Amino acid sequence: MQQSENQPADIEIALWRYSENEGNWNRWMQSLSSHERDRAATYRFERDRASFIAGRYLLRQLLSLQTGISPGKVPLSPDRHGKLRLGDRLQFSLANTDGLVAVAVASGCDHVGIDCERADIEIEEAAVDSYCSAEERRWLMELPARERARTAIALWTLKESHLKALGVGLREDPRNIAFSWKDGIPVMVDGGDCDRRWHHRLVESGSQHVVALAACAQSGLPGISTNLFQNDSIPSE
Numbered sequence: 001m002q003q004s005e006n007q008p009a010d011i012e013i014a015l016w017r018y019s020e021n022e023g024n025w026n027r028w029m030q031s032l033s034s035h036e037r038d039r040a041a042t043y044r045f046e047r048d049r050a051s052f053i054a055g056r057y058l059l060r061q062l063l064s065l066q067t068g069i070s071p072g073k074v075p076l077s078p079d080r081h082g083k084l085r086l087g088d089r090l091q092f093s094l095a096n097t098d099g100l101v102a103v104a105v106a107s108g109c110d111h112v113g114i115d116c117e118r119a120d121i122e123i124e125e126a127a128v129d130s131y132c133s134a135e136e137r138r139w140l141m142e143l144p145a146r147e148r149a150r151t152a153i154a155l156w157t158l159k160e161s162h163l164k165a166l167g168v169g170l171r172e173d174p175r176n177i178a179f180s181w182k183d184g185i186p187v188m189v190d191g192g193d194c195d196r197r198w199h200h201r202l203v204e205s206g207s208q209h210v211v212a213l214a215a216c217a218q219s220g221l222p223g224i225s226t227n228l229f230q231n232d233s234i235p236s237e
């Protein structure tokens with residue numbers, strides 16, 4: 001659904017560096033749906049299970065605050081591409097990586113997507129070629145090695161956040177969406193949906209993670225607040 005142009009857009013981002021201590025999982029699991037608990041049981045590696053449980057736990061806590069529905073009863077359902085939906089009013093997105101969960105919940109936006117990656121992962125040149133446009137690759141090659149590595153990760157997270165906002169994920173070729181930086185802010189310079197309703201940000205994570213947000217809002221730049229989620233308290237600034 002397209003949102004009204006007059007409705008001010010607002011995005012709340014919650015970042016959670018959860019502990020992988022198994023003792024917490026049972027408590028978090030109580031906030032999950034039975035389908036999610038079944039899915040959690042299918043993970044082969046404990047790290048992946050913890051990541052899934054933590055992600056759905058945080059998402060449900062935040063959506064419960066927005067809707068007044070108890071966390072385990074929030075009626076989340078994936079669309080045919082895997083993007084979770086909850087009616088038309090709220091847009092939200094979830095990302096997991098190695099010890100960090102990031103959730104963005106938006107009102108007044110048509111689309112929102114979030115992605116996070118560790119800042120120290122090494123991306124091989126061949127992989128960079130598979131997601132960067134020719135112009136981005138030329139630009140990366142001009143950067144000093146350290147900055148190149150960091151920028152390559154930033155580009156990846158920006159592109160993935162955009163594709164998650166659109167709901168298509170990596171079905172769409174990330175090379176079709178290109179970014180450059182203007183006054184230190186990422187700007188989409190190419191791509192089918194490239195227009196001024198789109199806003200992209202790299203979010204300060206307070207940790208060794210790169211977090212990117214993509215939002216499409218007709219009412220201009222959304223208000224964005226970032227909170228660190230502490231244990232299972234509600235987010236605080």
Ligand SMILES: CC(C)(COP(=O)(O)OP(=O)(O)OC[C@H]1O[C@@H](n2cnc3c(N)ncnc32)[C@H](O)[C@@H]1OP(=O)(O)O)[C@@H](O)C(=O)NCCC(=O)NCCS
Nearest residue numbers: 055081082083084094095096115164165167168169170171
């Ligand atoms: C969406 C996608 C980019 C997520 O990438 P990822 O690095 O594995 O995972 P992230 O931590 O960034 O995000 C995970 C969350 O994305 C969400 N998600 C899944 N599919 C999505 C989609 N099409 N659009 C937006 N969000 C999606 C889910 O909420 C998921 O959380 P969950 O694991 O609790 O269900 C990837 O799974 C994808 O492209 N999927 C669709 C296409 C596909 O399956 N391709 C096969 C490989 S090319």
